[in-house]
Amino acid sequence: xxxxxxxxxxxxxxxxxxAKALTKSFGYSTCGQLLLNHFPRDYIRQGxxxxxxxxxxxxxxxxxxVSGTVTHIAKRPIRNGFVLNVTVDDAxxxxxxxxxxxxxxxxxxxxxxxxxxxxxxxxTAQLQHPEFLILDAPRGESAVSxxxxxxxxxxxxxxxxxxxxRDREWLPVYPASSTLKTWTIMAAIHHVLKTLxxxxxxxxxxxxxxDMALRQIHEPRPEGPQRAIDRxxxxxxxxxxxxxxxxxxxxxxxxxxxLPPAPDGYRAEMLAKLPFELTGGQQRVLKDIDRDxxxxxxxxxxxxxxxxxxxxxxxxxxMLSAVDAGHQxxxxxxxxxxxxxxxxxxxxxxxxxxxxxxxxxxxKVAEKRQALLDIVSGQADIVVGTHAIIQETVEFFxxxxxxxxxxxxxxxxxxDSLRMxxxxxxxxxxxxxxxxxxxxxxxxxxxGDLEVSSLHELPGGRKPIQSSVVxxxxxxxxxxxxxxxxxxxxxxxxAYIVCPRIEGEGxxxxxxxxxxxxxxxxxxxxxxxxxxxxxxxxxxxxxxxxIDVLVSTxxxxxxxxxxxxxxxxxxxxxxxxxxxxxxxxxxxxxxxNASLCLFHTLAAPNSESFERIAKIAAxxxxxxxxxxxxxxxxxxxxxxxxxxxxxxxxxxxDLSEDLLIIERAYEDAYQLVDDNPELAFHLTVGIRxxxxxxxxxx
Numbered sequence: 001x002x003x004x005x006x007x008x009x010x011x012x013x014x015x016x017x018x019a020k021a022l023t024k025s026f027g028y029s030t031c032g033q034l035l036l037n038h039f040p041r042d043y044i045r046q047g048x049x050x051x052x053x054x055x056x057x058x059x060x061x062x063x064x065x066v067s068g069t070v071t072h073i074a075k076r077p078i079r080n081g082f083v084l085n086v087t088v089d090d091a092x093x094x095x096x097x098x099x100x101x102x103x104x105x106x107x108x109x110x111x112x113x114x115x116x117x118x119x120x121x122x123x124t125a126q127l128q129h130p131e132f133l134i135l136d137a138p139r140g141e142s143a144v145s146x147x148x149x150x151x152x153x154x155x156x157x158x159x160x161x162x163x164x165x166r167d168r169e170w171l172p173v174y175p176a177s178s179t180l181k182t183w184t185i186m187a188a189i190h191h192v193l194k195t196l197x198x199x200x201x202x203x204x205x206x207x208x209x210x211d212m213a214l215r216q217i218h219e220p221r222p223e224g225p226q227r228a229i230d231r232x233x234x235x236x237x238x239x240x241x242x243x244x245x246x247x248x249x250x251x252x253x254x255x256x257x258x259l260p261p262a263p264d265g266y267r268a269e270m271l272a273k274l275p276f277e278l279t280g281g282q283q284r285v286l287k288d289i290d291r292d293x294x295x296x297x298x299x300x301x302x303x304x305x306x307x308x309x310x311x312x313x314x315x316x317x318x319m320l321s322a323v324d325a326g327h328q329x330x331x332x333x334x335x336x337x338x339x340x341x342x343x344x345x346x347x348x349x350x351x352x353x354x355x356x357x358x359x360x361x362x363x364k365v366a367e368k369r370q371a372l373l374d375i376v377s378g379q380a381d382i383v384v385g386t387h388a389i390i391q392e393t394v395e396f397f398x399x400x401x402x403x404x405x406x407x408x409x410x411x412x413x414x415x416d417s418l419r420m421x422x423x424x425x426x427x428x429x430x431x432x433x434x435x436x437x438x439x440x441x442x443x444x445x446x447x448g449d450l451e452v453s454s455l456h457e458l459p460g461g462r463k464p465i466q467s468s469v470v471x472x473x474x475x476x477x478x479x480x481x482x483x484x485x486x487x488x489x490x491x492x493x494x495a496y497i498v499c500p501r502i503e504g505e506g507x508x509x510x511x512x513x514x515x516x517x518x519x520x521x522x523x524x525x526x527x528x529x530x531x532x533x534x535x536x537x538x539x540x541x542x543x544x545x546x547i548d549v550l551v552s553t554x555x556x557x558x559x560x561x562x563x564x565x566x567x568x569x570x571x572x573x574x575x576x577x578x579x580x581x582x583x584x585x586x587x588x589x590x591x592x593n594a595s596l597c598l599f600h601t602l603a604a605p606n607s608e609s610f611e612r613i614a615k616i617a618a619x620x621x622x623x624x625x626x627x628x629x630x631x632x633x634x635x636x637x638x639x640x641x642x643x644x645x646x647x648x649x650x651x652x653x654d655l656s657e658d659l660l661i662i663e664r665a666y667e668d669a670y671q672l673v674d675d676n677p678e679l680a681f682h683l684t685v686g687i688r689x690x691x692x693x694x695x696x697x698x
Contacts, residue, residue, distance in 0.1 A: 001036055001210075001232075001235050001236070001239060002202065002203070002210070002235050002238065002239055002683045003202055003682055003683040003684075003685065004032075004199055004210065005030075005032045006030060006031040006032030006035065006196065007030050007031075007032060008030060008031045008032075009029060009030060009031075010022055010023070010028060010029060010030060010031060010034065010188075010192075013031055013191065013192055013195055014158065014188050014191060014192070015157065015158050018158070018184065018188055021179055021180050021184075022034060022180065022185075022188065024179070025177040025179060025180050026038060026177075031192045031196070034188070034189060034192060035189065035192060035193070035196075035214060035218070036214075036651070037651060038174060038175065038185065038189070039217055039218075039232075039651055039652060040172035040173055040174055040217070040218065040225070041173060041174065041175050042172075042173040043170045043171065043172055043173060043220065043224075043225060044065065044066070044067045044113065044170070044171040044173060045169060045170055045171075045224075059118075060118055060119060060120050061117060061118065061119075062117070062118045064115070064116070064117075064118050064127070064173075065113065065114065065115040065173045065176075065181075065182045065183070066088070066092065066113075066114055066115075066127075067111065067112065067113045067114070067171070068088040068089040068091070068092075068111070068112070068114075069088065069089060069109065069110070069111050069112075070086055070087070070088055070106055070107065070108050070109065070110050070111075070112060071087050071088065071089060071090050071108060072086075072087040072090070072108060073085070073086055073087070073103075073106065073107065073108065074087075075103070078097075080098075081097065081098035082097075082098060083095060083096070083097055084096040084097075084099040084102055084103055084106075086102070086106050088112070088114070091125070092124070092125035092126065092127065093124060093125070093126050093127070094114050094116070094126070094127045094130050094132070095126050095127065095128050095129065096129055097129060099129075102132075105134065106132075110134060111134070112132050112133065112134055113132060113133040113171070113183075114127050114130040114131070114132045115127075115130055115131050115132070115176075115181050115182055115183060116128060116129065116130025116131065117130075117178075131181060131183075133183070154184070155183065155184055155187035155188075158187070158191060159187045159190055159191050161187075164186070164187060164190055168219070169220075169222050170220040170222075170224060170225060171186070172186055172189075172218055172219070172220075174186060174189075189218050190218075190219065193215055193218060193219065198211055199211035199214065202679065202682075202683060203238075205234075205668070206231060208227055208228065208231050210231070210232075210235065212228070213227070213228040213231035213232050213235075214228075214232070215228075216228035217229055217232060229652060230661065232651075232652055233652045233653050233658055233661050234661055234664070234665050236651065236652055236653045237653055237658070237661055237662045237664075237665035237666065238665040238668060238669055238683075239683070239684060241662075241665050241666040241668070241669030241670070242669045242672065242673065242680045242683055242684045243684050244666075244669070245666075245669045245670045245672075245673040245680065246673055246677070246680055246681060246684065248300075248670075249673055249677065251297065251298060251300060251427075252297060254297065254298050254426075254427045255296055255297070255298075255425060255426050255427065256295075256296055256297060256298035256299070256400075256422075256426055256427050256428065256429055257296070257322075257325060257327055257398075257400045257426060257429075258293070258294055258295060258296045258325075259293040259294070259321045259322050259324075259325045259327070259400055259401065259429065260290070260293065260294040260321070260325075261290050261293075261294075261321050261324070262321070262324040262325070265320070265321075265323075265324030266320045266323055266324055266350075266351045266353070266354055267317050267320035267321055267323075267324055269351045270316070270317065270320060270349055270350065270351055271317060278310075278313075279309075279310060279455075279457045280457065281305075281309070281310075281454075281455045281456055281457045282310050282313065282314055282455065284453075285303060285314050285453045285454075285455060286314055286317060286318075288301070288451070288453050289301060289314070289318050289431065289453070290321070292429065292451070293318065293321055293322075293401070293429055298427040298428065298429050298430065299401075299429035299430060299431065299451075300430050300450050300451065301430070301431050301432070301450060301451045301452070301453060302432050302433075302434070302450040302451070302452045302453070303315070303431060303432070303433045303434075303453050303454075303455070304433070304434050304435075304436075304452065304453070304454050304455070305433075305435065305454060305455030305456070306435070306455065306456065306457075306586075306621070307435045307582065307583060307585070307586025308586055308589070308590055309455040309456070309457065310455060311433050311435070311455060312342070312345065312346070313349065314455075315331065315403045315405075315431060315433060316346055316349050316350070318401065318403070318429075318431055319331070319382055319401055319403060320350075320354070321401075322400040322401040322429075323354060323381045323382065325400065326398070327398045327399065327400030327401070328375075328378065328380065328381060328382070328383065328396055328397060328398055328399050328400060328401075329381070329382050329383070329399075329400060329401040329402070329403070330382070330383040330384075330385070330389055330396070330399060330401070330402050330403070330418065330421075330428075331346070331382070331383070331384045331385075331402075331403040331404075331405060332385065332386070332387075332389055332390070332402065332403070332404045332405065332418060333384065333385070333386055333405050333406075334386070334405065334406045335386065336360045336361070336362060336386055336536060337535060337536055337539055337555070338405065338406075339358065339360055339384055339385055339386050340358065340360070340536065341561055342384050342405070343356060343358045343384045345561065346382070346384065350382075354381050354382065355374070355379060355380055355381045355382075356380070356381065356382045356383075356384060357371050357374050357375060357379075357380035357382070357383050357384070358371065358383075358384050358385060359371045359372075359375070359383060359384075359385035359386075359388050359389055359394065360385055360386050360388050361386060361387070361388045363388075372393065372394060372395075375394060375395065375396055375397070376395045376396065376397055377397060378397030378398065383396075389418065390417040390418050390421075394421065395421065396421045396422070398422075398423055399418075399421050399422045399423070399428050400422070400428055400429065401428050401429045401430075401431070402418050402419070402428045402429070402430050402431070403430075403431045403432075403433065404418075404430065404431070404432040404433065405433050406433070406434060406435070432450065435583060435586065436579045436582075436583065456621075463589060463592065463593070463594050463595065464589075464620050465585055465586075465588060465589045465595045465596065465597050465620060466594070466595070466596050466597070467585065467596075467597045467598075467599065467616070467617040467618075467620070468596070468597075468598055468599070468617060469598075469599050469601060469610075469613055469614055469617050470569075470598050470599065470600040470601070471600075471601055471603075471605060471610070472600065472601065472602045473604070473605065478600070479519070481569055481598045481600065482515075482519035482520060482569075483519075484567060484596060484598070485497075485520065485549065485567055485569065486519075486520065486523070488566050488567045488596075489523055489548045489549070491566075492564075493564055493565065493566040493567070493593065494542065494545065494547065494548055494549070494550070494562065494564050494565045494566070495548065495549045495550070495565065495566070495567045495568065495569070496549075496550050496552060496556060496565055496567075496568040496569070496584075496587060496588065497511070497515070497549060497550070497551045497552070497568070497569045497571065498552055498553070498554060498556070498568065498569070498570045498571065498584055499511055499551065499552070499553060499571045499572070500553075500571065500572045500575040500576065501553070502529045502530075502531065502553060506571060506572055508527055508528075508529050508551050508552065508553055509527065511551060511571065512525055512527045512551040515549070515551065520549060523548040523549050524546070524547050524548040524549070525547070525548065525549045525550075525551060526538060526541065526542065526547040526549070526550055526551070527551050527552070528542075528550055528551070528552040528553070528555060528556070529552065529553045529555060530553060530555050535555060538550075539556075542562060543561075543562050545564060554576070554580065554584065556584070556587055561587075561590055562587070562590070563590050563591030563592075564591055564593075565587060565588050565590070565591075565595075566588055566589065566591075566593045566594070566595045566596065567588060567595065567596045567597075567598070568584065568585065568587060568588045568595075568596070568597045568598065569598045569600060570584055570585075570597070570598065570599055570600060571600045572600065572601065572602055573599040573600060573601050573613050573616075574601050574602065574603045574609040574610070574612070574613060578612070578616060578625050578628055579625065581599070581613075581616050582616065582625050584597075585597040585620075597617075599613050599616065599617050601613050612628075615628055616628070
């Protein structure tokens, strides 16, 4: 973290069995990995009641650690002995089978620390045969009893257990496993910290140094761990901020073609012929982009906006600035369906003399050969395509600008490959777009090397989409949902029905058959899902109006634009994420007609899932919904960047709560890069490769 690491092997500091268990359970092999990646998940404050797990605040099967006062003991005979039930704080029970020794040392009034697997029996929380440590005893015994066995006996071989626990107001509770209890981890970290030399802090930013913070988050002082947590959160944010600031500093040395808007070029012609006025947001964003394009320094800008807010029109205007200046522009789309759709909608906007070429992997050999020839010769002004654009065989005559649609679906290596296709010595201007609005904290931490523009307004003529929840528990509501679909089709419109799976109950195939023979009998119904080879043809048939109802999986989620579709029914909507539901809803209402989205759900009315669906139906703002998404999911899920390994990139930072810490850290990061870039570079050298990968996924 910020230039510090401790590469001492755990096996050289801890007993072999403990070191091996830490490696097997969590993947740690060095002391630094243990100290920086395994922070406490909670703390037990001596003398304070710990939260009651009887309220099911932890899932069954969790290994938990709790402290409390024994309030009652009951002994029940069974065939091969007896069961000892030790009630703690009148909230949960520790259960011991044939607990002869436990019966002698546990009694009402004694305070005990328990650690074991959580079970629920008749809705009562239980710890079955947990390990325990007596914290205090009212009968004149020592505050820390030496009556221990199992894990405590094992850790006593390398730490002084009384020293470990004596006079500690706060006890850390660590993420544990079936083979490693929290106090084994606590003892291991205590021993590693005792052998750790003082850490020199490269930053003079607080009276609480990094050395103090690292020690106090594991072993808090009487005032508690919060100051240490905040300092280490700041360090996390500063580390990522420095990476972003260094990236942005690097781009200042890159050269690009200056592409100022021409007053009488193709762009001006297109804008003049629009049958409507640009929204205030579109005009504002275009000014930002024009300012960037006018410089000989490559633009790196993120354009985020509501579904249907007019991002594509802004992108086309920017690409025409490149064409007006004598260069080419490229738009990279995540799927062939979306690439062809972009090509159709963009072609309809372009002046007659502009030549647009499509390049995709499924093109016939002769078509692809001609497309490649048009691109390398400069005959193609604008190229729209999929990943096929970034293949080595594709060469541009003079690439001046790149637009990347649905930013989160492309890795940084892919975008860099496209950058490399500009003439030698130059980089193209880059505009990346997303219809999934991004919370401010994520925009800073993951897209911090990009300038950010936002479109909130909908263009004139677009009506808000009415949304309603359709519970399966109310059959009349389900029936009415299908009646509404029939009404829209009778009015000359079309409908989507989205399913969470292809086969089985509630899947596309089964539902389409049921509807054809039931509530939607007589309508033209077609199935669409990802395994089909003719997806594009089926989507084109729906777009032409040949089909009344499209029963589909989420392959229609991104970018599919059928102006005549006015109603969508999303089956079992509790199976989809917040942003995914918002994206799906945005497929209707694109033609200026009043539109409807129905969120069907199997969730019980009082459940968290039902509440989430109701909140989504209650607002059409993607920006509000993204904040809602942060409440339900960690940042890795929201971004689509959850790591596959055991270690999270952000150990402490909470992107939904730590805006002030992130803002301060980022201001300091950019200032440090300006003042002392060598130090900034040194501080980021130790960022793990997977952290860099996490950032690259921006």
